[in-house]
Amino acid sequence: MPEKVSQRRPLRVVSGVVVILISLLAAWELYKIVGEQTTLLNFCKGKFCARSDDRSMPHVWKIFQTLLEPPRRGGEESLLSLLLAAAWFTWREALAGFLVGTLGGFFLAVAFSRSALLERGLMPFVVGSQTVPLLAIAPMVVIWSGQAGLPTIIPVAAIAAYLTFFPVTINTLRGLRSPEANAAELMKSFAASPRQTLWKLQVPAALPYLFTALRIAAAASVVGAIVAELPTGIQDGLGRILLTFNQYFITGPERLFASVVGSALLGIVFVSLVAILEKVVLPPKRRVVV
Amino acid sequence: MAGSAVSVQGVSKTFGSGADGVQALSAIDLVVDAGEFVSLLGPSGCGKSTLLRIVGDLLAPTSGSVTVNGKSPAQARLDRDYGMVFQAPTLLEWRKVARNVQLPLEVMGMDRAEQERRGREMLELVELQQFADHYPWQLSGGMQQRVAIARALAFRPGLLLMDEPFGALDEMTRERMQMELMQIWRQTGTTVVFVTHSIPEAVFLSTRVVVMSPRPGRIAGVVEVDLAQPRVFETREASQYFAKLNVVRELLRGSEAVP
Secondary structure, eight states: OOHHHHHHHHHHHHEEEEHHHHHHHHHHHHHHHHHSSSSSTTTTTTTOOOOSSTTTSHHHHHHHHHHSSOOSSSSSOOOHHHHHHHHHHHHHHHHHHHHHHHHHHHHHHHHHOHHHHHHHHHHHHHHHHHHHHHHHHHHHHHHHHHHHTTHHHHHHHHHHHHHHHHHHHHHHHHHTTTTTTTHHHHHHHHTTTTTHHHHIIIIHHHHHHHHHHOOOOHHHHHHHHHHHHHHTTTTSHHHHHHHHHHHHHTTOOOHHHHHHHHHHHHHHHHHHHHHHHHHHHSOOOOOOOO | OEEEEEEEEEEEEEOOEEEEEEEEEEEEEEETTTOOEEEEEETTTSHHHHHHHHHHTTSOOSSSEEETTBHHHHHHHHTTTTEEEEOOOOOOOSOOOOHHHHHHHHHHHHOOHHHHHHHHHHHTTTTGGTTTTOOOGGSSSSHHHHHEEEHTTTTTOOOOEEETTTTTEEEHHHHHHHHHHHHHHHHHHOOEEESSSSSHHHHHHHHEEEEEEEETTTTEEEOOOOOOOOOOOOGGGGGHHHHHHHHHHHHHHHHHHHO
């Protein structure tokens, strides 16, 4: 009865997530209790065990509570609505970069699949581009685009795209090469042109690989956008919020923790959107039918 | 040569070169007349699949010449003169059965309505019309292979090249598929070149069995199979059938004795 199982699945996934979340929060609080009420952790505290005081590890409920309060005294807006607005802003930058990076990564993979020479020549640079720390590149990109008089969204999206294209290229290339030799022979026997073989055989075969890459890329594009916001001086995104609460960590650590959780949630939502798109686009593949 | 569907003259094929080169085929001469059902039979390594691929222009011979319908294999391929079936059904898993059968017609640029009409016709030929809207994975191995045959016949080619098409099927399914192939062959009048390593399969299906031997691949002998047409269930029980099996088997054994 496959239908019944698939209907129950979302519920089981949600309850699984809830159970794990509660366990993690409980473990957090338990560690605090053990650290503060007992001497068990004294031997390692501050060395390789995290400190358990309220500044290093605020109570879970403090973090939630701070979401509902305005972050600045006398402010109107709660931290939650501030975070939501910033996440929406950052997501649009990340999405722009994600789309550009996906398109660029895809066509780079197609070019590589056509020409082994091109692949051998360019692949070291592609790999190298990902090895250079983002923190080193982001300011350069920002300065260059500033000199060119481009709006600040451009360097941010460019850096998000920079993190996106790599997994897309690597996975798509693998997918384009995934059809068995017989399938290629079959297309040849139909007198198919290289373009027809690409679009009717290789690209559809690469789609599952592409979607795997897109999940990685969705998360990476959010990181790229947040990091790029810092040297750009963009005020409306998550980058600014994270930086600010980092500076005020001593007086309000829970606000930084809340912002970190917010950034993580943005990544989770983005990756989930990609997963939903995958369900819509890909036909039902081989499933175990009992 | 008006009647010859396939003509192979002095064909040799070497993979690699120099000391590492492996000679897969040596001096092959073979003529297949239109309407024939010819099996290439031999142990693995005898070059039978290589020969089939050379006929289909999927490989180029090292020397010798090949014509298909009087043309070069490349021209025949571009003219869509033949259909190809492999041991694996090689269906595109993201396409439903009907769209798999229509794939060659789509590549050809035939209009959609005509594609669908022809696709239906081909599925009727292999008696799978009720599975048009299924995905390949929802079909058994035998049914998948019937879809592959329907797809190969979609161009209505005069020649069908089959590379161990029933090799992955269980014995019962295999015999049923053989009967169906015989029916399709009679119904369409298509010339068939059929690669197999099964002696009973070759004898049951063919009008001629080309026995090949390995290292290097060459033709050890050709056996005319003049069993009555149509081949039916009882064909496998006739004494002439067993006699032919023995002739082929002796030929295979004799060819192996050669150092």
